Amino acid sequence: MTLEDRGPGPDAVYREELLAGRFTIQTCADCGLASFPPRVFCRHCGSDALTRVEASGHGVVYSTSAVRNRPDKGGDHNVSLVDLAEGVRMLTRVDGAAPTEVPIGARVKARIVTGDVPHVVFDLVTE
Amino acid sequence: MTHHDLRGASAVVGVGLAGCGEAPGRTAMELIGAAAWNAVTDAGLKMTEIDAVFGVSAVHGMPSVTISEYLGIKPRFSDGSMIGGSSNVAHILQATMAIKAGLCSTALVCYGSNQKSASGRLISSAAEFNPYEQPYKPRFPITAYALAAARHMHQFGTTRQQLAEVAVAARAWANRNPEAYMHGPLSVDDVLNARMVCDPFGLFDCCLVTDGAGALVIVARDRAKDFPKKPVYFLGGGMAHWHRSIMQMPDITVSAASESGPRAFEMAGLEPADIDVLELYDAFTINTILFLEDLGFCPKGEGGRFVEGGRIAPGGSLPVNTNGGGLSCVHPGMYGTFILVEAVRQLRGEAGDRQVENPETALVHGNGGVLSSQVTSIFGTEATL
Ligand SMILES: [Zn+2]
Numbered sequence: 397m398t399l400e401d402r403g404p405g406p407d408a409v410y411r412e413e414l415l416a417g418r419f420t421i422q423t424c425a426d427c428g429l430a431s432f433p434p435r436v437f438c439r440h441c442g443s444d445a446l447t448r449v450e451a452s453g454h455g456v457v458y459s460t461s462a463v464r465n466r467p468d469k470g471g472d473h474n475v476s477l478v479d480l481a482e483g484v485r486m487l488t489r490v491d492g493a494a495p496t497e498v499p500i501g502a503r504v505k506a507r508i509v510t511g512d513v514p515h516v517v518f519d520l521v522t523e
Numbered sequence: 524m525t526h527h528d529l530r531g532a533s534a535v536v537g538v539g540l541a542g543c544g545e546a547p548g549r550t551a552m553e554l555i556g557a558a559a560w561n562a563v564t565d566a567g568l569k570m571t572e573i574d575a576v577f578g579v580s581a582v583h584g585m586p587s588v589t590i591s592e593y594l595g596i597k598p599r600f601s602d603g604s605m606i607g608g609s610s611n612v613a614h615i616l617q618a619t620m621a622i623k624a625g626l627c628s629t630a631l632v633c634y635g636s637n638q639k640s641a642s643g644r645l646i647s648s649a650a651e652f653n654p655y656e657q658p659y660k661p662r663f664p665i666t667a668y669a670l671a672a673a674r675h676m677h678q679f680g681t682t683r684q685q686l687a688e689v690a691v692a693a694r695a696w697a698n699r700n701p702e703a704y705m706h707g708p709l710s711v712d713d714v715l716n717a718r719m720v721c722d723p724f725g726l727f728d729c730c731l732v733t734d735g736a737g738a739l740v741i742v743a744r745d746r747a748k749d750f751p752k753k754p755v756y757f758l759g760g761g762m763a764h765w766h767r768s769i770m771q772m773p774d775i776t777v778s779a780a781s782e783s784g785p786r787a788f789e790m791a792g793l794e795p796a797d798i799d800v801l802e803l804y805d806a807f808t809i810n811t812i813l814f815l816e817d818l819g820f821c822p823k824g825e826g827g828r829f830v831e832g833g834r835i836a837p838g839g840s841l842p843v844n845t846n847g848g849g850l851s852c853v854h855p856g857m858y859g860t861f862i863l864v865e866a867v868r869q870l871r872g873e874a875g876d877r878q879v880e881n882p883e884t885a886l887v888h889g890n891g892g893v894l895s896s897q898v899t900s901i902f903g904t905e906a907t908l
Contacts, residue, residue: 407654433655459674459775462722463662475661477670477770487770489659496722500677515658 399436399444406434409448414514419453419506421482422446432484453506454481455518462495474498478518480506492520527759527790531908533619534747534754537566537740538864543853544704546734547640551582552593555635558736559594566740567751568629573740575600575627577614579634581856590633600627606764607891608804608857609898610634611737615863616760616900618741628743632863635736636855653768662721664806665729667769667893669721672809675776676723678824683723685827686808687714690727690850692836693805697847699837699877704733705851728808730849730858737860739867744908755870758793758884758903761786764896772894776824779897780817780888787886787899788819795819798901799882800869801841802862804890805848811835814888815843818899842879845869859889863900870904883907 404412406422410433413420422431424438425445437444455478462472474495478488490498491507504518539561542554555578563570576598578590587603600621606613611634618630661667675681691711697703709727717725747754763779763786766772788794795818803814812826820841821829835843846852846865853861866885868874883906889898 411654459670459677460722461666461669461673462719463660463666464719464721473660475659475666475670477674477775485770487656487659487661487768500673509658511658513654513658515655517659 406436410434411514413448414508414516415510417508419451419508419516420448421451421480421484423449423482430482430484432486451506452481455479455504455506457490457498457500457502457504458485460490460498460500472496476518478504486516489517490520491517492522529619529623529760530758530790530792531744531756532623533741533757534744535739535757535867535902536742536747536750536752536754537562537568538867539563539565539738540702540861540864541635541736542637543702543735544733545639546637549637549640549734551580551635551637552589554637554734554736555580555590555633555738556593558635558738559631559633562631562633562738562740565752568740570594570596573629573631574598575618575621575630577602577611577618577630577632579603579605579610579857581636581638596631598627606896608806609859609889609891609896610857611863612859612887612889612898612900613762615741615757616762616898619757619760622741622743630741631738632741632860633736633738634857634860636857637734638856639732639734655770656768664893665721665724668807668809669724670769671775671813671894672723672807675809675812678776679827681812681827683715684711685831686723686728686812687711688830688833689805689808689811689835690714692830692833692839693844693848693850695836696845696877697851699875700847700852701875703847703852704731705847724807727850730806730854731851733853733855735853735855735861737864739863753871754905755867755902756905756908757900758907759787759789759791759901760899761790762896762898767892767895769893775894776813778813778817778894780814780899783897783899784818784888787901791901793884793901798884798886800845800866800879800885801843802866802885803844803888804858804862805844805850806854806858806890808850810890811843813894814890818886818888837877845874845877845879857891859898862887862889866902870902
């Protein structure tokens with residue numbers, strides 16, 4: 397038995413899904429754990445039984461920083477680590493507060509940004 | 524006492540630095556060449572007597588091959604494994620293995636960069652395109668360490684003042700080291716009031732960008748006394764890495780130093796309380812705190828409180844980063860070489876105004892990438908064999 401090694405790989409499929417408006421995560425049919433970024437086999441148990449599911453988009457800010465830039469160079473921007481409900485962590489940006497004022501532990505919701513490199517950012521969830 | 528085959532199997536018999544600070548008009552290879560010549564000369568050897576080269580560079584794809592050619596060496600064994608700033612610390616372990624296995628007899632370990640004069644910015648192993656990171660415009664490696672610091676502050680109550688104590692201690696050591704790039708007073712307030720770079724880091728929480736090269740000569744234990752300088756013996760080494768990208772680090776407040784450290788201590792048959800001087804890779808102020816915790820010098824989460832009150836500064840109870848560190852002495856992209864050289868100088872008693880009183884043991888901890896590769900080496904004088 398060998399792994400599929402031709403055609404669009406997990407990275408390309410993830411990107412295509414994002415462009416189609418779906419934020420997807422791989423989960424393992426054997427151990428139940430999720431993998432991100434995409435893999436060709438489960439990084440937790442080695443199984444090839446990975447399936448792609450649409451992520452809930454719910455997350456919590458694990459850590460956060462503001463990259464400081466002069467206003468003429470675009471100003472400050474936020475960079476955060478967000479733990480998704482599915483159990484994976486992403487590097488991302490959190491919007492909805494000043495770049496320096498994103499609270500660790502805050503609840504956030506995913507939003508897809510398309511473009512040359514489609515990616516997922518998060519908005520603070522306001523109760 | 525442990526009986527690991529590699530404990531005490533090799534010794535450092537030559538060290539050299541070149542171009543530390545600013546070396547305008549010099550290429551990276553010229554700096555590596557000068558450091559290698561200085562180390563080989565320090566050992567009383569000729570370059571042609573070197574038969575193994577362990578080298579890295581930020582700008583050469585086959586570093587040990589290019590370095591060997593430049594130095595006029597035809598090595599019997601060569602390794603350019605690139606694991607970031609900890610590479611040369613790992614090379615000490617690999618050189619010891621190669622010597623013990625009879626694959627070579629006289630090894631050169633080296634690194635150098637002209638990045639300050641050539642570009643003025645940090646050229647590091649962390650600069651790699653990653654489609655899952657780049658869209659968010661992180662300023663790597665700084666942002667990754669800033670995220671670790673922010674989480675450490677959130678989880679354990681570590682403060683910016685405590686981070687600043689690390690920078691202040693490093694500067695106080697640098698003020699005793701004429702070779703350090705930064706001199707002059709630096710207070711906690713100076714650190715807190717500096718321009719913010721990447722929260723919670725201001726300018727002085729971040730390492731320098733300098734030029735510089737370093738090199739060491741390693742031989743088998745049974746030859747260690749055949750050289751002019753006091754030999755410094757390798758007692759233990761350990762490596763660990765768990766991630767390359769910061770988003771894949773399981774808990775960003777716990778580095779793989781928590782595995783590399785115990786591996787090195789086990790080989791050496793020593794414990795943290797046995798270590799007289801520490802040289803920890805301080806690319807950022809949080810590094811020193813994380814590594815003090817992960818290597819067992821204080822409990823997890825206590826590192827911020829541990830460094831308060833000048834404990835790791837000159838005159839404190841635990842001498843850490845005695846050359847002034849990557850924060851105030853030298854940081855040409857990959858800093859592991861320079862903490863190795865400082866540990867050797869301390870154990871030889873050659874450290875001048877910053878000399879720790881009669882140290883018998885030194886711990887060197889190298890870090891690479893974004894808290895990624897962690898390598899610990901422990902060295903000792905003849906009395907520790
Ligand atoms: Zn699995």
